[in-house]
Amino acid sequence: DIVMTQSPDSLAVSLGERATINCKSSQTVLYSSNNKNSLAWYQQKPGQPPKLLIYWASTRKSGVPDRFSGSGSGTDFTLTISSLQAEDVAVYYCQQYYGNPLTFGGGTKVEIK
């Protein structure tokens, strides 16, 4: 199984500041056939289901604010919130879909400082 490791477990950021979340996979999730990374990011607010933010490591889902961006390749990935807003308080998860079983990182809780 591909193990997804997120860091940090939690972070507190001031409003308007940058938040950076890291995700590392135990093996590459880069498809050589299409040169795309099979990596997604989700946001989960309390009491709500997860919501897809980013897929193929850096493609923002339609309707997701452009302050959210994804980067990285191979085994190391980053989700960046460029200017944290109050509504961004949530737990963020990375997920690989390179192979079965599909696996998630342990989550990163983002709070306001």
Place this chain on the structure above:
Amino acid sequence: QVQLVESGGGVVQPGRSLRLSCAASGFSFSSYGMHWVRQAPGKGLEWVAVISYDGGNEYYADSVKGRFTISRENSKNTLYLQVNSLRAEDTAVYYCAKDGGTSLGSSFDYWGQGTLVTVSS
């Protein structure tokens, strides 16, 4: 708009069974793979199972293999999860989720609100 509505959860004794359902609308249900993902109270997300658009292929997490069965009824736009031989560690919110691509494993682009299964004597 895409809607996924789960039902069938509840409190059940260890060793018993339940059938979870997920009613889908707002998209061509028969064209997409569908997944079940669960989340134990206060914990992270765990993928459970996937079924192809036509029901011809299924895959399961090792933790549920042999006990859970995913199925679908395209004529009713409904996804199911038969959960047997329940254990305390199966206690979780069970979400159905739509596959975002055309393969059997992709990102999950839409999620239901979830149904809670509590296994307790």
